[in-house]
Amino acid sequence: MLKEVQMSIKMEAALRDQFMAVAADRHRPAAQIIRDLMRLYxxxxxxxxxxxxxTLRKSERGEDVYSASNAADLFKQLGI
Structure with a gap:
């Protein structure tokens, strides 16, 4: 079961007002947007x-592994 907790955030009134207006325009609860932003972060x-x-898994399998004599050689192999 989901245990809900409260969280308070200090911010400028103008920022809060803009955020709440955009959330309302999108018909999304502000709390859901904050949760989504937290998950993304x-x-x-x-x-x-x-x-x-x-990338680590590919390296362990030997995929996308390059050997180069110097940085210029590596950049050339990578096309950069």
């Missing part, structure tokens, strides 16, 4: 994030 800042985790 967590996902983007997890260590390792999803992209890093997939």
């Amino acid at each position: 967590i996902a983007e800042n997890e260590t390792p994030n999803a992209l890093t985790a997939e």
Whole structure:
């Protein structure tokens, strides 16, 4: 069962008013938008994030692994 908790956030009145107006225009509860933003922030800042985790898995499988004699050689192989 979901346990609900309260959270308070200090912000400028104008920011709150703008946020609430946009939420109302989109017919979305402000609390749901905040939860979505929190989930997005967590996902983007997890260590390792999803992209890093997939890159590590590929490296372990030997995929997308490059050997280069120097930085210029590596950049050339990568096309950058």
